[in-house]
Amino acid sequence: MGIIAGCTPRNETPNIEGDTYLVDLNFSGFETRVRPITSGQADEHSNALKTQARNVDEFPTTLYYWSFDAASLLSDYYQQSAIALSFFPASTAHSFLNGFPNSAVSNKLLEARVVSAFILPIPAADIRRLDKLNVELGLSKYSALGVELEYGFSRTSVLSLVGKQISIPKEQLDFRKNTLSFDLRDLSFQDKDTMYLFLSVNRVQYSDNKHFNRSRSAVWVDNIRVSGIRNVRNDKLKNDIHYFIFDQKNNLIVDRGSFDAKNSAQSLRVELPFGEYSTATVYNNSVNDPFFPEVINAKNDFYLRDSMELDGRIFGSIDTFKVDRSFSQKIALRRAYSQVRFEFTDAVAPSRVTQLRVYPAHHRYTWNPFSIVLPTAVESKPRKPYLIDFNAVRERTVVFNEFLGLEAMERDLKYRVEVMEEEKVLRTFEVQGTSRNNMQLVFKGPLLPPTTGFGGFEVSLQEEWDGEKVVQFDHD
Secondary structure, eight states: OOOEEEEOOOSOOSSOTTOEEEEEEEEESOOOOOOOOOSSOOHHHHHHHTTTGGGTTTOOEEEEEEOOTTSOSBOSBOSSSOOBOEEESTTOEEEEEEOSTTSOTTOEEEEEESOSEEEEEEESTTEEEEEEEEEEEEEOTTSOSEEEEEEESSTTSOOEEOSOOEEOOGGGTTTOOEEEEEEOTTOOOTTOSEEEEEEEOOOGGGOOSTTOOGGGOEEEEEEEEEEEEEOOOOTTSOOEEEEEEEETTTOBEEEEEEEETTTSOSEEEEEEESEEEEEEEEEEESSSOOBOOSOOOBGGGOOEEOOOOTTOEEEEEEEEEEESSOEEEEEEOEEOEEEEEEEEOBSSOOTTOOEEEEEEOSOOOEEOTTOSSOOOOOOOSOOOOEEEEOOTTTOSEEEEEEEOOSOSSOEEEEEEEEEEETTEEEEEEEEEEEEOTTEEEEEEEOSSOOSSOBOOOOOOOOTTOSEEEEEEOOOO
16 A cells, blocks of 8 residues: 555646645554443353454354354354344244264264245444354255255345355265355345344245255255454454654754544644654554654654553555645555464364463564654563463454564564463464564464364465464474
């Protein structure tokens, strides 16, 4: 993202030294959606909110999940409150059975007889973007072979198809497990309270099965997972834009300030005399205030030291412009951090794990754009660990951000991870790699020593990131 400048003359005589001109600075390239945490939420949900900020606009996570292991139609995992799966027709007979063959003993699945659709009401206000719906499905020998996903905004609205109809091979009938995935990324639900997803089965037009008989059909369904990107709801995070303007001629500071980007327009008007200027701009979306030096008199005094912590995001920009008239300057802020992601490939869910303690084993980094001399380090104690609550049923992925500044060179990142069951350490391992701002660094491997094989996850680049680096690790 670069600088876009547009000039709007206002009948001044340009290029007269000593005159002052109005300069509108417009900031872009970041999101400031912040919604307050409402009172009365369950403790489990409040704990989930502690980690939401590090996932916002970064990486899809589980939004709603139905395992049916509790013999209930309610979602196991949810945003604001549990939501219930329902059926069309509403009178559909259903029961809970043991899971598909080779499932854990405690696993259950949902059996629905003479069903046409499973209905999932998804509260849209809590979600910024949907990603996928994954489901395990088994069809009886009397079922139709086609499965569709449709959506609408009421139970009786005209429905729209999501992607294409999926055909189940005839040899996969008799309740053999079929793992299906539907891409939800193109669904639009802006200004809607609820989106209804209809997983439709037993359509007559897809009855290529010569034994099709809806009145005798049954469907098994398990592990319905809806993933996506949450809206930010952590009101403890600051949303401040800090700006510093320096005279290019003598490198002295001529103006500085800050304002709340959440409650103000994302623009600023300053009055500057004729000349050339450099600006340093920082958007701080973190619990802490940004760590600037106490005194900044000139360009070489400016630096920003890491104070972002686990939940934070920091964007920044360095720009130059010439003032000889009144004009608007667009400043495009870029990520000053890398996203670090752990993807765990355990074939069996590591259900004993309750928490990860991730100890950064590298020093805090400093962004020092105007000087080649780094400020004296003030860090003497080891860094505190990132405490990340973990539930293997919901997630096999841990995501957080690491401040690196706007640097072209890659920097070393190293972590020591303690895998915890309550207060008991199950395993300790170390990983390391290199990354720079606006890149994703992925550590991929088993969380616990593998016992029944080695699983895997699909790795893909996310939009607007500069790249991704994957580092494999294994058990000790």
